[in-house]
Amino acid sequence: MLKIVVCVSGGGTNLQAILDAIDEKKITNTEITAVISNNAGARALTRAENHGIPAICMSPKNYPDRAAFNQAFTEKMCELNPDLIVLAGFLVKIPETMVKKFSNRIVNIHPSLIPSFCGVGYYGLTVHEKALERGVKVTGATVHFVNEGMDEGPIIAQKAVCIEDGDTPEILQRRVMEQAEWILLPQAIDDIANGRIEVVNNKVRKTEKTEIKLQK
Numbered sequence: 388m389l390k391i392v393v394c395v396s397g398g399g400t401n402l403q404a405i406l407d408a409i410d411e412k413k414i415t416n417t418e419i420t421a422v423i424s425n426n427a428g429a430r431a432l433t434r435a436e437n438h439g440i441p442a443i444c445m446s447p448k449n450y451p452d453r454a455a456f457n458q459a460f461t462e463k464m465c466e467l468n469p470d471l472i473v474l475a476g477f478l479v480k481i482p483e484t485m486v487k488k489f490s491n492r493i494v495n496i497h498p499s500l501i502p503s504f505c506g507v508g509y510y511g512l513t514v515h516e517k518a519l520e521r522g523v524k525v526t527g528a529t530v531h532f533v534n535e536g537m538d539e540g541p542i543i544a545q546k547a548v549c550i551e552d553g554d555t556p557e558i559l560q561r562r563v564m565e566q567a568e569w570i571l572l573p574q575a576i577d578d579i580a581n582g583r584i585e586v587v588n589n590k591v592r593k594t595e596k597t598e599i600k601l602q603k
């Protein structure tokens with residue numbers, strides 16, 4: 388059984404997609420042992436509580452400085468000792484010590500096709516604003532392992548989403564979530580939980596074909 392801790396900052400729709408996929412047995416061999424948010428008001432925490440999952444708030448604001456937060460956050464994660472950490476819309480940079488301790492055991496969902504529209508400053512609606520500003524015709528989402536860089540770890544899965552006339556950042560964000568994020572992230576967790584993924588030379592290799600259980 389893969390024990391996962393999900394880290395969230397906001398609405399938690401990606402967390403909800405994971406919870407639903409576990410309930411519907413589209414993700415198997417997986418248990419969420421805790422949800423952590425840096426934001427006490429995050430709806431994601433309520434979603435966790437509604438599922439009987441421990442919901443923990445840890446905010447950098449409650450520590451004297453970032454180093455103190457990083458230490459406490461890393462200690463908490465070591466105490467929880469998950470097999471996999473899932474960043475599902477988590478807006479806090481993961482401390483380097485945690486990345487090292489959980490090497491290739493942290494995954495993140497990013498709402499663009501990396502390496503486009505990613506890196507420092509590309510989060511939330513900004514990603515979609517920049518895609519629309521540039522006039523690309525296709526965007527999407529990426530699930531990747533987290534390394535010391537920003538959105539630079541090995542790519543696990545990507546899915547393209549078309550941009551349509553009249554799109555606003557909000558409309559595009561919703562389409563990317565519906566057509567890509569809510570499918571890709573649960574699928575990647577199921578692949579990891581069932582041993583279908585390995586990292587070789589900093590690249591992800593699928594050891595068997597993914598069973599497409601989440602395609603809409």
Ligand code: GRF
Pocket residue numbers: 395396397398399400401402431475476477496497498510511564568
């Ligand atoms: C998603 O677009 C995610 O990719 C991004 O932040 C958003 C989080 O949404 N990093 P939610 O909290 O899962 O609803």
